[in-house]
Amino acid sequence: MQLPTIRSKLLPALAILLCGFASPAQGSVVETVLMDINKLAPAQRQKRLEEGARREGSFKFYGISNAALLSAYANGFMKKYPFIKAEFWRGSGNKLVFRTMTEHKTGQLDTDAVLVGTENVMTLKRSGIWARFHSPETQYFPKVFTDKDGYWHADSLGISTIAYNNRMVKKEEAPKGYDELLQPKWKGNLSIDLEPERALMGWLVAWGEQKTRAFVSGLMKNGAVVRRGHTQQAQLLCAGEFKIAVEIYPDGILRMKEQGCPATLVFPNPTPAHISGAIGIYANAPHPHAAALFVDFMKSAEGARILAATGRISGRKGVKALYEEIANLEEKGVPLLVVTPEQSEQVAKPMEKIMKDLLVP
Numbered sequence: 001m002q003l004p005t006i007r008s009k010l011l012p013a014l015a016i017l018l019c020g021f022a023s024p025a026q027g028s029v030v031e032t033v034l035m036d037i038n039k040l041a042p043a044q045r046q047k048r049l050e051e052g053a054r055r056e057g058s059f060k061f062y063g064i065s066n067a068a069l070l071s072a073y074a075n076g077f078m079k080k081y082p083f084i085k086a087e088f089w090r091g092s093g094n095k096l097v098f099r100t101m102t103e104h105k106t107g108q109l110d111t112d113a114v115l116v117g118t119e120n121v122m123t124l125k126r127s128g129i130w131a132r133f134h135s136p137e138t139q140y141f142p143k144v145f146t147d148k149d150g151y152w153h154a155d156s157l158g159i160s161t162i163a164y165n166n167r168m169v170k171k172e173e174a175p176k177g178y179d180e181l182l183q184p185k186w187k188g189n190l191s192i193d194l195e196p197e198r199a200l201m202g203w204l205v206a207w208g209e210q211k212t213r214a215f216v217s218g219l220m221k222n223g224a225v226v227r228r229g230h231t232q233q234a235q236l237l238c239a240g241e242f243k244i245a246v247e248i249y250p251d252g253i254l255r256m257k258e259q260g261c262p263a264t265l266v267f268p269n270p271t272p273a274h275i276s277g278a279i280g281i282y283a284n285a286p287h288p289h290a291a292a293l294f295v296d297f298m299k300s301a302e303g304a305r306i307l308a309a310t311g312r313i314s315g316r317k318g319v320k321a322l323y324e325e326i327a328n329l330e331e332k333g334v335p336l337l338v339v340t341p342e343q344s345e346q347v348a349k350p351m352e353k354i355m356k357d358l359l360v361p
Contacts, residue, residue, distance in 0.1 A: 028283035031131035034292055038134050045136075049296075050081070052289025058085040059290035062100055063115035064093050065277055070115075072306050077297050084290050093117050097124065104129050104284075112291040115279040118154075119197060119348065121341035125151045130280030133292060137299035137316075144338055145275050145315040152341075155277035155298050157313040159326070159336065160199040162266040163248040165240055177268045181219060181246060188223035189243040191233050192216075194359055197351065199247035201339045202272020204347035212350070216358050219246060226359050237263060247272075251311035254323040265325055270337035274344065275315065277307075 037048050053059075059077075063070045067090045074086040089111075091099060097120045103109035104127070116124060124130055125147065132150035145154040162181070164174050175181055181190060203212040225242060227233045234253045237245045238261035245253075253263050279298060281291045297303050304316035311322050313329075321327040329336060339347075 028131050030281065030283055030285050030288045031133070033288055034131060034133045034281065037289075037292065042136065049289050049293050053081060053287070053293050054083050056287040056290050057083065058087070059113075059287050059294055060087045060089075060111045061113040061115060061279070061291075061294065062089050062091065062096055062111050063279070064091065064096050064117055065115060066310070069307065069310050069312070072310070073294075073298060073303065076302065076306050077294055080297060080302070081290075081293060084293070086290075086294070093120055096120075100124070100129065101127060109282065109284070110286070111282055112285040112287045113279050113281050113294060115277060117276060118158075118274045118278065118339065118341050118344045119201070121147075121152055121278045122345040124280065125149075125341075129283060131283040131285070131288075133281050133295065135292075135296050135299050137296055140301075140317050141299065141315045142317075144340060147278075147280075152278040152280040153295055153299055154275040155279070155303070155315060156275070156307055157273055157315055157336075157338070158198055158276040159250060159271055159273040159313065159329075160196070160202065160247045161250050161271060162268055163234075163237060163245045163250075163253050163263050164266065165237055165243050165262055166264045167262040168240060168243045171264070174264065174266060175244065176266060178215065178246075181244065182215075182222055184222070186222060186244060188225075190219060190222060190224040190246055191227055191236065191242045191244070192219060192224050192246040192359070193230055193233055194226050194228045195355055196247045196359075197355075198249070198274060199272050200351045200354060201274060201344050201347055202270060202337050204350055205339050205343050206270045206272075206337055209350040209354075213354055213358070216354055220358055226361070234261075234263075237261075250326050251313070251323070254325060255311055267329075267334045269335040271329075271334055272339065273336045274339040275341070276312075278341070 037045055070088045070090055074088055077086050100114050130151040134150045135153055138146045230249045231252055233245055234248060234256055238256050250265055257263055285291045304314040304319040308314045308319050308322055313321050313326055
């Protein structure tokens, strides 16, 4: 008997919670305050925000990013603005969204901002939870990193690549693209995550549902082992439990490579990518000035360097990735396919069905 994924069990509940929520277009008192501040000249704007944040004295946010990154953001923010105490709560994607929407509906949401992954952006945008806000730091990012209406602001680019154990696979024999993974010589030597959402979204956008389903089915027929969690998948690849990871998060494997992991990345065509770390200010934020300063900080050069130091790829122009393998990808000719939040929502149902039908034991 197939068991539903956590995501599929939560989706109906999320849909119910959405009923009765305000439309984002209705705005909020917080939104009005922020819009008035954004009409000021840069120096006056900054002064007004700092004065307001001093009175507020604190800032809270929910986030799905790695706890170490969220902590680094909070500590960097407090160092820059020592008169603000910053706190965060970290939760997994759907758990965080479910808690956020439940607390919002019951009037118990005590946070100033919510940071989610691309697959949950449109749900929160429609819910009325976020207020519109425009950060001056947006100009240093490609347009895809900021909502055109100002509801969310992303910080990074998440990509998915193939990786192989170079002690077990010679460079000249390594697969260069996805089709080669279906060759009989790799039978029983492949691994894929239980919820390979980043890769699946890219494949569905690039290939459509029929080809994507056929490809995943082909992987399973070729003996691909399903593992839960990309960190575990990377660890097992490093240990030689299998030769090739079909879809891996490169920053994780590159951190392990520093400790001696014999892994080599392969950038297939297309290389799936999506904007990540999308944060929005809560429409009823108790500390809106501090929240605006935090979004500005995340998107600033200083915030981008904090993110890059963790090995992730900052979306800010001119900020180089920590690892050379994933630095300046476009300049290197890597065929990135960046999935937008709108596209991720369009492919959500077929993605769920493929995972449930083919990957869940």
